[in-house]
Amino acid sequence: MSTRVTAGIKAKGSRGSRNVFFGVAPQKGLCVTAAGTVVHGKLEGGKRVVKGMRSFEEIPHTGRNGWLNLLKFWRENRFQQLHKHMERTFNTLGPIYREKLGTLSSVNIMLPSDVSELFKSEGLHPRRMTLQPWATHREIRNHSKGIFLKNGEEWRADRLQLNKEVMMSAAVKRFLPLLDEVAKDFCRMLQTRMEKEGRGEEGKCVLTIDPSPDLFRFALEASCHVLYGERIGLFSSSPSLESQKFIWAVERMLTTTPPLLYLPPRLLLRMGAPLWTQHATAWDHIFSHAEARIQRGYQRLSTSLGRASPTGTAGGHYTGVLGQLMEKGQLSLDLIKANITELMAGGVDTTAVPLQFALFELGRNPEVQESVRQQVRASWAQAGGDPQKALQGAPLLKGTIKEVLRLYPVGITVQRYPVRDIVLQNYHIPAGTLVQACIYPMGRSEKVFEDPLHFDPSRWSREEGQRAEAAGFRSLAFGFGARQCVGRRIAENEMQLLLMHILLSFHLSVPSSEDLNTTVTLILQPETPPRITFSKL
Numbered sequence: 001m002s003t004r005v006t007a008g009i010k011a012k013g014s015r016g017s018r019n020v021f022f023g024v025a026p027q028k029g030l031c032v033t034a035a036g037t038v039v040h041g042k043l044e045g046g047k048r049v050v051k052g053m054r055s056f057e058e059i060p061h062t063g064r065n066g067w068l069n070l071l072k073f074w075r076e077n078r079f080q081q082l083h084k085h086m087e088r089t090f091n092t093l094g095p096i097y098r099e100k101l102g103t104l105s106s107v108n109i110m111l112p113s114d115v116s117e118l119f120k121s122e123g124l125h126p127r128r129m130t131l132q133p134w135a136t137h138r139e140i141r142n143h144s145k146g147i148f149l150k151n152g153e154e155w156r157a158d159r160l161q162l163n164k165e166v167m168m169s170a171a172v173k174r175f176l177p178l179l180d181e182v183a184k185d186f187c188r189m190l191q192t193r194m195e196k197e198g199r200g201e202e203g204k205c206v207l208t209i210d211p212s213p214d215l216f217r218f219a220l221e222a223s224c225h226v227l228y229g230e231r232i233g234l235f236s237s238s239p240s241l242e243s244q245k246f247i248w249a250v251e252r253m254l255t256t257t258p259p260l261l262y263l264p265p266r267l268l269l270r271m272g273a274p275l276w277t278q279h280a281t282a283w284d285h286i287f288s289h290a291e292a293r294i295q296r297g298y299q300r301l302s303t304s305l306g307r308a309s310p311t312g313t314a315g316g317h318y319t320g321v322l323g324q325l326m327e328k329g330q331l332s333l334d335l336i337k338a339n340i341t342e343l344m345a346g347g348v349d350t351t352a353v354p355l356q357f358a359l360f361e362l363g364r365n366p367e368v369q370e371s372v373r374q375q376v377r378a379s380w381a382q383a384g385g386d387p388q389k390a391l392q393g394a395p396l397l398k399g400t401i402k403e404v405l406r407l408y409p410v411g412i413t414v415q416r417y418p419v420r421d422i423v424l425q426n427y428h429i430p431a432g433t434l435v436q437a438c439i440y441p442m443g444r445s446e447k448v449f450e451d452p453l454h455f456d457p458s459r460w461s462r463e464e465g466q467r468a469e470a471a472g473f474r475s476l477a478f479g480f481g482a483r484q485c486v487g488r489r490i491a492e493n494e495m496q497l498l499l500m501h502i503l504l505s506f507h508l509s510v511p512s513s514e515d516l517n518t519t520v521t522l523i524l525q526p527e528t529p530p531r532i533t534f535s536k537l
């Protein structure tokens, strides 16, 4: 079906400027004819038109009634299997489809070429999907200083400041030793546990456990060390209950988010008040935990900043991201708090869960495990204790993380609202449409990856051009461009360092190598955390 679409779609770019991320001029003007088709290359009435382009309405869809679709999803519990639903729908409808779920309407894509087009049109201040209708509720709860809902120029200014402390290579150099210390301590803790609880055959110590609670503690300990420059003792025999509560609160916040994205506030207040209360209470806890830590850090740093060294570190030692932001003084204290809170909330499950998948995949692929270990050993021996050098010399570690995130991306989609009209799969997509790059189906598609279900970290390091995987827009787990994950460098290094130290000390295997069933809350997770057998090398 073709519907009348507004004629004369003019490429705007962001504020009429060049797209700084791609260094290319904005897309040429397009024009949709009155019949809804677009003709290319000709000028009709002074406007450039694209040949044979189909209208937005013609994009295959999963049902026009968003409420009916939502009801079906709810009844069949499909939210938790959204990734599988997307995979099936692409197989049925092709590489682009529209979906309406309650108030949310999106165009879903999965081919790298389309994703590349999408990112070209993200503008200078790319917008992500947010819980916008709930902003006021959050404000009522006094969390209005949060940056969670920020978009546009205001967001960009803060983000550029933050990038200096968490994304730039100088910042990575500063926080990498802190992550390394926590990773080594994790292995010591595991070793002690193995000695106490492990069973030995022929003098070999073997421990089979569900490592997920320890991995969550590791992720929180690592985050706190990097953000506050402070250890919180989560590997001790009596870790603080407060920290455990924080981990639970983040989990609750994540599981209660998806329904809030699809329901309008009024309906949710009637039907889902308990859900909203749980969600807001979880945030309250996250905020107060972060607030208390920040307050302590603030007091500690105010004292030590009096003795600030010329290297930009208080009292001569690195005081974490909080310390750096305070010392630079370019963000207000409220903004610093908001950014640190968001980094805390975003930094635990996102790394703890992929680490579970990584241990599982290395455990069930012993040959891959051995080849990564050999590279790690050689690199570690050459690096003379320098963790950064050790990681640089072991590209298979990076490949392992990429491979884990290809098969099990933390977020199953990356979303953008293009700032100008674009054409995807020859369909017209108006500016402002929510377009989702569906990275779970992409990572498992034969159209995109050779032998996609094979866990092969080396696929990422083969020479560019030799295999399709080396080319762009296939590794998107951290998003892309100005709005990409701000914790990316922390996450990549944290996960690689932990795997490095584990591989140097332990052999991994799995009691069952059956595929893991996965479920989506806000993030993709195993339905049941895998058990891993650690044996001392």
Ligand code: HEM
Pocket: 128, 159, 223, 342, 343, 344, 346, 347, 348, 350, 351, 354, 405, 409, 410, 411, 414, 415, 476, 477, 478, 479, 480, 481, 483, 484, 485, 486, 487, 488, 490, 491
């Ligand atoms: C494997 C680990 C992680 C993955 C796969 C991941 C993935 C993502 C993705 C896909 C986005 C949206 C990017 C976009 O729209 O282009 C994002 C945003 C974000 N992530 Fe991560 N993340 C991870 C770890 C972390 C960590 C460790 C932190 C904090 C220390 C963090 C903090 C954030 C924040 C604050 C944002 C919002 C950024 C903004 O909009 O300015 N993430 N992440």
